[in-house]
Structures are given as C-alpha cells and as structure tokens.
Amino acid sequence: MKLKKNLKRIGVYAGLILAAFLIQTSVFPLMTIFSSVPNLLLILTFSLGFIYGSMTGMLCGFFAGLLLDLFYTGPFGFYCLIYMALGYLNGIFSRYYYDDFISLPLIMCAANELIYNLYIFLFRFLFRGKTDIIFYFTDIILPELLFSLLITLLIYRIFLKVGKKLDSMEQRRGQNVA
Amino acid sequence: MDNKASKYLFIVLTVICAVLIVLSSIETRAFDPVRNAVGYVLVPIQNGVNAAGTSIYNGIEEFKRLKGVDAENEELKAQVASLSEENNRLKTETEELARLRELYELDGEYLEYPKVAARVIAKDSNKWFQVFRIDKGSADGIEVDMNVLSGGGLIGIVTDVGANYATVRSIIDDESSVAAMSQHSFDNCFVNGDLELYEQGLLRLEDIDKNASLSDGDAIVTSNISSKYLPGILIGYASDISVDSQQLTMSGYLIPAADFDDLQEVLVITRTKSEYGITDYSSEASAEVVY
Numbered sequence: 001m002k003l004k005k006n007l008k009r010i011g012v013y014a015g016l017i018l019a020a021f022l023i024q025t026s027v028f029p030l031m032t033i034f035s036s037v038p039n040l041l042l043i044l045t046f047s048l049g050f051i052y053g054s055m056t057g058m059l060c061g062f063f064a065g066l067l068l069d070l071f072y073t074g075p076f077g078f079y080c081l082i083y084m085a086l087g088y089l090n091g092i093f094s095r096y097y098y099d100d101f102i103s104l105p106l107i108m109c110a111a112n113e114l115i116y117n118l119y120i121f122l123f124r125f126l127f128r129g130k131t132d133i134i135f136y137f138t139d140i141i142l143p144e145l146l147f148s149l150l151i152t153l154l155i156y157r158i159f160l161k162v163g164k165k166l167d168s169m170e171q172r173r174g175q176n177v178a
Numbered sequence: 179m180d181n182k183a184s185k186y187l188f189i190v191l192t193v194i195c196a197v198l199i200v201l202s203s204i205e206t207r208a209f210d211p212v213r214n215a216v217g218y219v220l221v222p223i224q225n226g227v228n229a230a231g232t233s234i235y236n237g238i239e240e241f242k243r244l245k246g247v248d249a250e251n252e253e254l255k256a257q258v259a260s261l262s263e264e265n266n267r268l269k270t271e272t273e274e275l276a277r278l279r280e281l282y283e284l285d286g287e288y289l290e291y292p293k294v295a296a297r298v299i300a301k302d303s304n305k306w307f308q309v310f311r312i313d314k315g316s317a318d319g320i321e322v323d324m325n326v327l328s329g330g331g332l333i334g335i336v337t338d339v340g341a342n343y344a345t346v347r348s349i350i351d352d353e354s355s356v357a358a359m360s361q362h363s364f365d366n367c368f369v370n371g372d373l374e375l376y377e378q379g380l381l382r383l384e385d386i387d388k389n390a391s392l393s394d395g396d397a398i399v400t401s402n403i404s405s406k407y408l409p410g411i412l413i414g415y416a417s418d419i420s421v422d423s424q425q426l427t428m429s430g431y432l433i434p435a436a437d438f439d440d441l442q443e444v445l446v447i448t449r450t451k452s453e454y455g456i457t458d459y460s461s462e463a464s465a466e467v468v469y
Binding site for chain 2: 018022023024025026027028029030031036037039053054055058062067069070071072073075076077078080081084085088091117120121124125128130132135136139140143144
C-alpha cells in the first residue's frame, strides 16, 4: 500500500520536473522579449524540499540536476550536486513551514537563487579569471532572481494545492481500506 | 529516523556527484552513451514542445507584422526594381569571376562546404551559457567539431552528438575561443566570447600582432591555422582596434555577422577540419586554445 502511495507521488514529482525542464529549455528561449527568465527547476526543487522535507527535496534536486547535466556537454554531475544540495538544505527549513505563510518561501527563493548563481560564477567564471562580479550580479543574477520571485509568488500556491490534493486522496484511500 | 536516512543519502549522493565530476573532467566523452540514450526519449518531446511554442510565437509575430505590411510593401517594390537591375550586373560579374578563378586555379573546395539544415529545439534559458540543441544528430551525419552557421556568419561548433540531436556551443559563449584572421591582410587573431560584451552585441578580438595592418571594419574570418574551424568562414567585422598596454599586441571588438537572438534554424557544415586532412599546420594548431 505504502509503495503504491509513494509511486503516485514519485510520478507526480517526475512529471513536474520534466515539465519544468521542457518549458525552461524549449519554450522560454522563444520569448526573446524578456531580458531574463525564471529558473523553474530551481523553484521546483526548493519548494518541494521546503514543503516535504530533505529527502524529497534532495531526490528531486538530484533528478532535476541530472536532466541539466544530460543536456550540457560540460563536467557531468556539476548541476546534480548543486540542485541536490539545495534540495537537502531547504528540507532542513521545512520545520518552519506553514501553509499560508508566503514571505518565508520568497526569502528562501532569493537565497537559493543567490547560492546557485554564485556557484556557477565561482566554478565556471571566476575559475577562468573572469572577476567582474558586479556586472554578473546586476545583469544576470538579479534579473533572474526577480523573475523567479514573481513566479514563486504565482505557482507556490499551486504546488501547495497539488500537494494537498495528493494528501487528501491518500487519506481517503487509507480510510477506505480501514 | 528519516532525518538520519536523508543525511546518509545526502553524503552518498554528494560523493557520487564529486566522483562523476572528476571522472567526466578527465574523460570528457565518458558520459556520451548515457546522454545519447536519454536523448532517444527526451529529444522527440523537446521537438514537439518547441514546435508548438514556435508556431504560437510565429503567430503572434505575424500579427504584429501585418500592421506594418503596407508600408513595407511599397518599400519592397522599390527594392525589387533596384535589385533586379543589380542582379543583371552581378550575373555578368559572376561569369567573369568564374573565368578568373579558373585562371588562378583557386581551390573551390572550401567555398562550397556541404551543409545540412537543422532546427534549434532547445536552448539554455539561463544566461550564463550560450549553448543550444539542434534536431539533427549522428543519424544525419553530424559529428563533434562540425561548424555551425546561420545568416551568413559563424554561429558555433558541435560539442556533443547523440543519434537524434547535437549540442552546439555558440561563439558568443564565455568559454568559446576561435582562431581567426583578417580576410584582407591575413593577420592572425582570436575571437573570444565574452558574456559581459555580448550584452552590447560584441565579441572580443584579441592577440593581434602590434605590426599587423588590421583595421576597423575589416572582415574577420576563421583562420586556416585553427584546429577545429574550417578556414574562410565569416565571423564578423573588427571595430575599435587599439594597441594593448604592454605595447606588444593589439585588441578590439568584433561585431558578429550572424544574429544570435531569435535563432530558429542553422546550417551545419558536414565536414570537420580533420577530414580535410590539413596536417601541415599541426604545430601551430597545438598551441592554440580552441575548445
């Protein structure tokens, strides 16, 4: 019974990750009018970690990162590592999670974006002697962060609703069995 | 209990990732089979999503365009008249050129590289990297290191190939470096991608000899000493060339010939430089940093 319950959850999460990846790589690039786009995979990873705890966040992050690693040519595991770590870290904060409290998720979103982009800057740019952090911050990190905050504001509640629906479906089934 | 389990799993996965990063840094092709296998599943989906997105996008664009179409029509009619006149003139010149080429016994091979058209199906929407994926792969004869063009200029190079897709790194990517030369004076230089400059639509033009006669406005093409880029492909035009502070080299900017925003279709040259068997430049080629 428990396995079946988990399978359904895994299916929903996998679907969300895949959808976020496809939108991110195949739909967003067409919208050239926007100077930047939100990082959906990151939003998904930190939301799931924050709502459902370290284990869920970590595993979702791992697979989100895996998709990106498969997409790129660079060192394999580069994205896996950061997404997984962020999913895990956000899970630690899930004890402060309350249903209708939106300001904490927004702060978490900003913190996640900063850590993620600094990670890329540090290992892929600073490493090669590109040091102009002020430019990278104002032109790349900040726009993406703002767009991500906006999207978090919009879809965080949707995640919550999907999660609640899954919970109640499982509860109902549990009662039926009982 | 759950906390402890997730802590252990976290450590295990971190170690796995670290090992993978080290492994793939040493042996860069090690993960190609995995990428390829996943590509079988993912690429058709990306293809579909992209096609749907593109048609919606084109619909909106078309609507916008319709508004300005009348004025444009008038303009185009005038242009057609002047172009057909120009065309007649060029036809005669082409014949002349053909005769002259025969005279000089120019090697026409490089002028007509075999090409394959491909559609851009996915792109990194994150602004750090300028990498995209096309819908043609090894099944269509694409190989790693093939050059990619669009709109009359060099776009990038194939860095990774699966059966039904290929990954291309643009020359505007911060990690890209292309050995180039002036079409006019044959002076060597490097065209380096720079994230910061590309915001202004430029690339970096570096390592030009102090005594070179390269000047602003010169066409910059891929060099014949490059190990990966076929010679003579237009990259762009030089601008703001000045002597560096050490007084040994000159550098400046390059205005790219191709349009990198809104890339939908590209051409891949289905020959790699190594296939042309150019070995006499190997000593120079090994010294350059073309990735």
